[in-house]
Amino acid sequence: MKRKLFIMLTLMFTVLSTWATPPQQPHKSEAEKFVQNLAKIKSDEISYAYISANMFKQLFIKTDLDEEIQESISFIKSLKSLRRFFTNGKQGYDVMKAALQPLLQEKEEVLGMTLMASNRDGGGMVAIYSGLGNTLVVTDYGNNTTITVVFVAGLSYESFLEFNDLGINFY
């Protein structure tokens, strides 16, 4: 009897525990979490912008862009958000550079993304990472002042290239 009661109580507790569990946050990739944390760095020398997919589409579709671009954008259903960071001073640059170390090393695999392209020129570098449907572009201008990071959640590398073809570039 005691054993039955124990099993029943255990089952009830398990069920109640499940009910009591708060709703899970939508799953975020390692890269998304990394960029989300990046947004917590506050500095007068770091500009930050977040644009939701809705906003992004509204902006484009409601303007006088040619149909080809509008259609292409509307087809990218997976687009979730766009984040951009931009440093404009030594202090902001140093802070951002330290935070971006995993990405600036141009490893072939990092934060669940694959290095798709990189280029070094005149002390600067550009690296494009993509994985799990997200794309990230990091640009170090090599002037000890400017680093930009653009992270587009929900944009595959193929779509990213498609945007490029349309003349919409992310720096």
Place this chain on the structure above:
Amino acid sequence: MKKILFTLTILLLATGSLVAQEITNPELKKFIEELNASENGARNVSKDEEKGIYVINSVDKESYKALSAIIEKYDIYFAEEIFGMELMFSTRESGSQTTIFQGDTYGLAITDNAHSLDLVVIIVKGSAAKLFFEIRETGDAEIHSHEVYFNNRDSDVYIGESSITGERPAELIDISEAESIERRIPGDIILELFDYYMPMIQELKRRAQNATSKEELKMLKASADSIRDVWEAEIALIDYWIDQRVAPGEVKIPSTGKVFIVIPKNAKSGIYEWINSTDFCNTEGQEYNILTATQVAMLYTTKKKEPNIGWNLESYSDSIKTYFASEIPGNEPTYLYRRSITAEGYERMKNDLQQFFYLDGKNKNHRYKGFKTIERIDTNEYCFLHLYDGCTTILIYDSPTGKHCQMDIIVGGIETFNDAMNEISINGKRDIFKEENIIICDGKIELMEGEVDINGVTYDSGVHFTTGYMKKLK
């Protein structure tokens, strides 16, 4: 930013299109109650329950802190969804953050300027972002500043020709690069190029809107791309030229043929920085020019063709002609002049130069921008200053009664013009200017023979540099 949100609020109040309902979302209601309950400091609160608008903003440090604490408690600045509303956009720049959430029923906009302790929260029944767009489409200038997210070179996402307004040259080059280039290239050159190329692109864009086939559209797009490439290449070329310069000089814009004066990026003398500053370059009501050795040579050639010049220019030796015809690196007798041509120009110039007049000529350690007074002449009609910083000579002539001011700068390691003669060596031969009896006057070369009287001082030979006023004395 506050102004933008204020405009937004006013427009919202004016629309009257919102459904008259009180806030029903329990979480949002609680949030508003907390904002209201905060009693620290002074706050401004305005409500229009009929239209469903609620605005609260901080007025002092205490209220800023209190409201900030509530915002932080809800982690609003880092949330992508709150009170059933989706984060539409958020920007942070120079200590100021703006965040807008949009839901099916409500909209929330917050702007927070930590530097000015200014925090504004706006809650609307309806869609804040949607209204934001409606306002934006009216072309409200204030709202345009919101578009920095997308197409202003000052920040953020760079979107090529497909920028929203298509009015700015943001598609030319990456924003950050543009900023760094602009620091070297005078803004006038950027504008000149913009005025030259942008109409071409706009025309192609206009034609693209009326294109009747995909092929035509592609062709027009390719043409626009090609123009942008040329534009970009020209900027890169000009940037390179400026980068290569070691002294102030002219740059001719290949596309337009217009000539601009540029100052080298890494000028050795601090005076260059000043010359290159916005204040100095604001020469409205003034005449401003720089002559390099090459230009001097050109003037020389020009004068040679003038029949009534009165000088036997043929008597110039080959060596001086060679000198004038080529710039000698590090030894360019670059000459810059700036003179007022209107009363307003005079006032501005006097204002820019006033610190030089305060220099104590008797104290050789008293300097301004590195310059000390070598000579000062004060009369009832004018004041003349001869200044030197160990590298550059400045002559300033000020006539308050005549409302005329002139400044001449000669660059190079010379203190006096007699020194210049001794410093400049051509083919190992010194005193060549002395032999040639040359005066540079108002940017022109004139030969003189025998003695010349400049400001009461008699020079028997040499390179004499005179201001416009001194020319009258001659």
